[in-house]
Amino acid sequence: MSSSSPKIDDSLREAIISRPDVILDDTDLMQALIAANEKAMGGNIVDLRGIAMERLETRLDRLEDTHRSVIAAAYENLAGTNQIHRAILRMLDPVEFEPFLRNLGAEVADILRVDAVRLVLETLQSDEDPALRRLGDVLSVAEPGFIDDYLSQGRGGSPRQVTLRGVQDAAPQLYGDKAGWIRSEACLKLDFGPGRLPGLLVMGAEDPHMFTPQQGSDLLAFFTGVFERSMRRWLS
Template sequence: MAVTGPAQEPGTQDEWRRRVLADPGLILDDPELMRALVLTSERAMGGNVVDLRAMAMERLETRLERLDETHRAVIAAAYENLSATNQVHRAFLRLLDAEKFDDFVLALGGDVAQILRVDNLRLVLESADTGGNLGPLSRVLVVRPAGFVASYMSAGRPTPPRPIVLRQGEPPAQNPYGNKAHDLRSEALISLDLGKGRLPGMLAMGAEDPHHFKPGQGTDLIGFFAGAFERVLRRWLA
């Protein structure tokens, strides 16, 4: 008795042929099928023939793959930027809910820090009097002598610091984070202009993730948050 292989029945082949003729996209939209057809055509032509059409198709396929990768990267970046924008808006709205200065400061180190996904957030104010008892506010508010902000943001260098500094590594010894500093591996430092006749301030955001803040990152959203924060803080200090 003869044994036959798994070849398709003529009816099945005819049905597949009709489907392809009715909708060639079944093959044209399938990269693996198209690649198999091109390879079969090349083998049929022999080794002495150069198929420029096949080479052009390969290049177009490579360009299409790169375009798809770029498209996915742009979408991911746009989504990340939208998410960060929403975070900044939520954080600032939370600050606007405060009805007292103490609530404003404590919200900064609590809910706002969580919304912004930073592990430690401190408000530094320069003052001639650094010996006062801040009570519960000391968890967030840090008072330092005049010149501290510029010195810390510039890492002790004589050059004036930029308004926003992003850097990686464990914070320097004279940091505003207290006993939490040894866990931090990146930070964002934002200078605050508190108005004419007042010493400057600083927002210090520390993160345990060494890549959370790093040089070269965009600072537009941080700059927006800082500008809005300055204006509200000036009113509280008025």
């Protein structure tokens, strides 16, 4: 007496028996088998095992998504760390002040992928230094109090060491002819030691998402610390 159920192809049946893990590892195939099993049991039977498997699959999908997010964040952090390290090593190469500053606005800026770098030094002197004319595309001077006012945007208070924000109307005093293109900036407040006025290192980017308040600032804080110590050597 022949069975009413269609017979599976012998070669396919033998392949499944020899390698059952192929089916177990195929999510779509397993779901199809479970659905067929539920249909065969009828509508009056609740398959608790099937429900449990669905919940486990959902949890597994969530765990896999979290795992991918953690890995992506780790790679991004590693890439950012390597970028900062390369910029610092390049920044420390020059042994004279003017090459140090010019390098800052050129190769260091390229490594950091920013469109403008500007160093602002507060000073009590009103006479323009000849060095300022030579380095005007990287260095500018300002009156005492300018830096805190710029960082707080006139609201007062004590600015953070690192300020990341978007900008609409970038300051021409800082960015010169590039001001019209700058849409975000990183402002690094510099402490040159007791008895010295502060400084400000500004990095501007055309990308409005390059620097935002939601980003972490640990790496830029480290860069700030290294830059401060380098500048103290030049200012001593």
